[in-house]
Amino acid sequence: MTKSVILNEKDVSQCIDDIARQIAEKYGSGEGVVLVGIRTGGAFLAARLQNAISRLNVPAPPLGILDITLYRDDWTRIGTTPVVGKTDLPFSVDDKLVILVDDVLFTGRTVRAAMDALIDFGRPRKIELAILADRGAGNRELPIAPNYVGGVWDTSPGETINVYLKEEGYEDHVVIEEKKPMSQ
Secondary structure, three states, rough: OEEEEOOHHHHHHHHHHHHHHHHHHHHHOOOOOEEEEEHHHHHHHHHHHHHHOOOOOOOOOOOOEEEEEHHHOOOOHOOOOOOOOOOOOOOOOOOOOEEEEEEEEEEHHHHHHHHHHHHOOOOOOEEEEEEEEEHHHHHHOOOOOOOOEEEEEEOOOOOEEEEEOHHHHOOOEEEEOOOOOOOO
């Protein structure tokens, strides 16, 4: 397997700060804005985004975490007993501007599942999407695009983008990984 680092620790931090600045500039006081991280990587990034917004001397939006396991359209392919994590939305999403946060955008199916799950908790006024790494619109299976993005890398079907975060025991970095074909 080959790995190419596309974001190092400093780059990840800069991307989060840039997205925080865009949100703060767009929504100022943040009234009615909430952050919802998609478990697992998106939840960690949403917490970091909340901290980055608070450093800009504007009120940090409330933070929630959304588990989408049972909303995925492929959960039966993953295994017969899916591991369901906890959803923690300590606020109503009714009439809120929800900024969904995730680590990688690929086909759009994870985001679709997250929107389905979110709607079960209420009716947001609007949903926006913040993504650290976008694998490019050419990979989309659904018409979903981020409002805020750390970077876009057009990838081939044999490549993946993986986000490694300190919350999971790694040094922060993002890589494109490609499996090498087995030699005959």
